[in-house]
Every structure is written in C-alpha cells, then in structure tokens.
Amino acid sequence: MNSQAPVMTEQETPSVGQPYTRNEQACHDLSIRVRDLNLWYSKNQALKNLSIDLFQKNVTALIGPSGCGKSTFLRCLNRMNDLIPSVRTEGLVEMDGLDINAQKMDEIALRRRVGMVFQKPNPFPKSIFENIAYAPRMHDMVSRKVDQDELVERALRDAGLWNEVKDKLQEPGTSLSGGQQQRLCIARAIAVQPDVILMDEPTSALDPISTATIEDLMDKLKEQFTIVTVTHNMQQAARVADYTAFFHLGEIIEYNDTKVMFSTPAKKKTEDYISGRYG
Numbered sequence: 001m002n003s004q005a006p007v008m009t010e011q012e013t014p015s016v017g018q019p020y021t022r023n024e025q026a027c028h029d030l031s032i033r034v035r036d037l038n039l040w041y042s043k044n045q046a047l048k049n050l051s052i053d054l055f056q057k058n059v060t061a062l063i064g065p066s067g068c069g070k071s072t073f074l075r076c077l078n079r080m081n082d083l084i085p086s087v088r089t090e091g092l093v094e095m096d097g098l099d100i101n102a103q104k105m106d107e108i109a110l111r112r113r114v115g116m117v118f119q120k121p122n123p124f125p126k127s128i129f130e131n132i133a134y135a136p137r138m139h140d141m142v143s144r145k146v147d148q149d150e151l152v153e154r155a156l157r158d159a160g161l162w163n164e165v166k167d168k169l170q171e172p173g174t175s176l177s178g179g180q181q182q183r184l185c186i187a188r189a190i191a192v193q194p195d196v197i198l199m200d201e202p203t204s205a206l207d208p209i210s211t212a213t214i215e216d217l218m219d220k221l222k223e224q225f226t227i228v229t230v231t232h233n234m235q236q237a238a239r240v241a242d243y244t245a246f247f248h249l250g251e252i253i254e255y256n257d258t259k260v261m262f263s264t265p266a267k268k269k270t271e272d273y274i275s276g277r278y279g
C-alpha cells in the first residue's frame with residue numbers, strides 16, 4: 001500500500017461530482033487526474049461529471065453494476081472512445097500532468113504509455129515471439145536481434161509465462177490455453193514499457209486457477225506499472241486493489257482505500273452493492 005496516499009473518512013469523502021483529490025504530499029504519486037469528465041453516446045450520457053485521481057504503482061479497481069460506465073471510463077484513459085463516432089466528451093484527463101486529449105498529444109505515443117488488456121484474450125494471429133516483439137519494433141525500441149530476444153524474454157518472464165513457452169516461441173499465440181493467452185496479452189502490453197495498464201475484466205473468461213495466476217501477477221506488476229482494472233468480482237477487487245471506485249449510473253459514488261470501502265462503506269448505495277443487494 002502506498003503510505004502517502006491517505007485514506008478518506010466518511011466525512012472527507014466528497015459528494016458526487018466533487019473532485020476526489022488527495023493532500024499535497026500525495027500529488028507526486030499522481031498518475032492520472034480526471035476532472036469534470038462527461039461522455040455522451042449520441043444523446044445518452046454515460047459518464048457524469050467524474051473527477052478522480054489515480055495513483056502510480058497501485059491497483060485501482062472500478063466496480064459497479066452492469067452499464068454503469070466502467071468500461072467507458074477505462075476507454076477514456078487511452079482515448080479508445082475516439083474510435084466510436086457517436087461519442088462526445090467534455091472535461092480533463094491528465095496523465096503525468098499532460099492533457100491526453102490535447103491536439104498535440106500523439107495517439108500512438110499515448111497508446112504506448114497506456115497498455116490495455118481485454119476481457120477475452122486476443123493474441124495476434126502470429127507466433128508467441130511476434131506477439132511480443134511486434135510493438136517494440138514498431139516503436140523503434142529495438143533494432144538488433146539480440147535486443148529483441150532479450151526484450152521478449154523479459155516481457156514473458158514478467159508476465160509469468162517464460163518457463164511455459166520458452167521452447168515453443170515460434171508456435172502461434174492462439175495455440176496456448178486461455179489463461180496463457182491472457183498472460184501473453186499482458187506480456188504484449190508490458191513489452192513497450194507503458195506507465196499504465198488498463199484491464200477490462202481480465203479474468204472473467206478464465207478458470208479459477210488461471211484467475212488466481214493473473215491476480216498474483218497484478219500484485220507483482222504494480223511494482224512497475226499503474227493498473228486500473230474493471231471487475232464484477234467483489235472478492236477480486238478486495239484481493240487485488242489498493243483503491244476501489246464504485247460507479248453507479250455513470251457517476252462515481254465512492255472512491256477509497258479498498259479495505260476501508262469494503263469494511264466501512266461511506267455511502268448506502270456502495271454498501272448495498274458490495275453486500276450483493278443489487279447489481
């Protein structure tokens with residue numbers, strides 16, 4: 001747990017729409033700063049006045065009932081919503097102090113800094129090796145073959161997959177099991193050394209053992225990366241997340257240290273949701 005990020009008491013928890021800022025001391029740990037973020041799909045407003053600070057080298061879980069805007073919010077952090085023609089956004093998303101929606105922010109550079117892992121493992125239809133090596137080559141991170149080999153090994157080791165695949169790097173990524181494919185996708189995401197990894201229900205298509213492996217991995221990866229993950233699994237949020245944000249109908253109802261939120265939620269809606277009364 002990051003000791004500099006303070007825990008909010010019920011009295012300190014801001015009301016909906018107010019910024020979830022922390023004290024000055026915590027500012028240098030800030031990774032992503034979101035202020036007054038609104039998003040519409042045509043006329044349907046999916047995100048309402050979100051303001052939240054996300055902290056470096058922590059896992060933040062986004063929880064809430066289906067359709068409350070978790071994935072939409074996640075996609076605001078790497079501008080993936082730009083690909084949807086009906087989307088209109090207002091508000092500020094800053095990463096390390098830079099407005100990611102500014103004209104001069106290069107989308108390709110942004111996607112290098114913010115990796116994404118999806119619900120369903122989606123390896124490229126290429127070899128295990130190429131799944132990892134492709135993006136670093138595109139970003140000119142490696143030129144010599146030896147550097148590329150090293151980078152692939154490091155990413156696979158960091159994703160906890162090296163020992164299982166080191167003797168079959170030329171086999172297709174799609175030949176691996178579902179859990180291994182998801183770790184391959186994580187290795188692919190970290191190969192370009194991003195600052196942030198977004199995960200959209202990364203274990204919901206996996207069996208319990210593969211799920212536990214990915215959860216352990218998240219715990220290790222947060223030493224190097226900031227992780228923001230969407231999950232429907234309350235136990236998973238409680239196990240992996242340092243911070244949890246509870247979304248409801250496009251708003252952030254509560255955001256706090258996970259242990260505090262799960263033991264003493266400040267809002268009745270949060271309590272009802274985490275105790276399984278709805279959702």
Ligand SMILES: Nc1ncnc2c1ncn2[C@@H]1O[C@H](COP(=O)(O)OP(=O)(O)OP(=O)(O)O)[C@@H](O)[C@H]1O
Pocket residue numbers: 041046064065066067068069070071072073084086
């Ligand atoms: N591409 C889209 N076009 C139009 N509306 C969309 C689109 N994607 C999501 N929405 C709408 O935006 C709202 C929020 O959806 P979103 O998928 O972000 O919620 P969620 O909390 O991630 O849901 P789930 O937990 O079911 O994945 C919903 O009303 C949804 O119908």
